[in-house]
Amino acid sequence: MTLSLVDYLSLLAIVIIGIPHGALDLDLAIAGNSATTQRRSTIFVIYLAIAFVSFISWYLTPSIALGVFLLLSTVHFGRANPLLLDYKNKNRPVILIGSIIFQGGLTTIFLPWVYWSETKIIFAALDAYIPAFQIIGIFAVLVWLLAAFVASLHHRNVRLYLSLTILMGLAFFKELFTPLCLFSIFFCVLHSIPHYLKASDEIGTSPRKPPIGFLVNTVAAWIIVATVSIFFYQNQNLNTSALNGIFSVLFALTIPHMILVDLLLPNRLTRWRIT
Secondary structure, X not given: OOOXXXXXXXXXXXXXXXXXXXXXXXXXXXXXXXXXXXXXXXHXXXXXXXXXXXXXXXXXXXXXXXXXXXXXXXXXXXXXXXXXXXXXXXXXXXXXXXHHHHHHHHHHHHHHHHOHHHHHHHHHHOOOOHHXXXXXXXXXXXXXXXXXXXXXXXXXXXXXXXXXXXXXXXOOOXXXXXXXXXXXXXXXXXXXXHXXXXXXXXXXXXXXXXXXXXXXXXHHHHHHHHHHHHHHHOOOOHHHHHHHHHHHHHHHHHHHHHHHHHHHHHHHOHHHOOO
């Protein structure tokens, strides 16, 4: 496959802006608790172990890993931004699920559907089994459309809803954008930057002066992306190796990041819960 200049700039943005948004995870994991050096080390080792196993699963079973990645990303993106729902509504569980699927599925379901002719080339480059994704994709789109309908009736965050609507509108200007470009816009601008600001506020640091650990983790992630891309380049061309390098690392880091942000933090810290 061939990537355009816009695609390469989009991938660069994902690496430079998107991937580092999880670099404060270790600080978030101990936020509100007294942490010894041993505790920090234990959390760090567990985090890396989960990431390593996730990467191996991507390498051995790319189709399954990509499917899991899209599913988990739908939930993660869907929970990330404020979902201002009416607690008194008796249908709140349905509204909650619908809002999460609508918001998260914008980039994991809607964009692949609109850009399917381009997306299937990207999926093929990631060694995905295209016929399976075509069949599953039809069901996913129907679920997403239903979720969008439910969310449109009950979503009260006008600013977020407007942002998502604009992004959906841009998806139809295929002459100007690519799926990777629109994904990078959402991932970097609407997800990564707000998460970084929220995480910085949680641990009590200035977004303009992040802790040294953030810088170390960010540089380490960039080195890993470059190393993995070179690894894939041994048997693939530059375009395919860049895609596999970035998305395999993104998947590997997403799993422990999501466990922390979507499962563990909401049990301890109020602002990470859906309110």
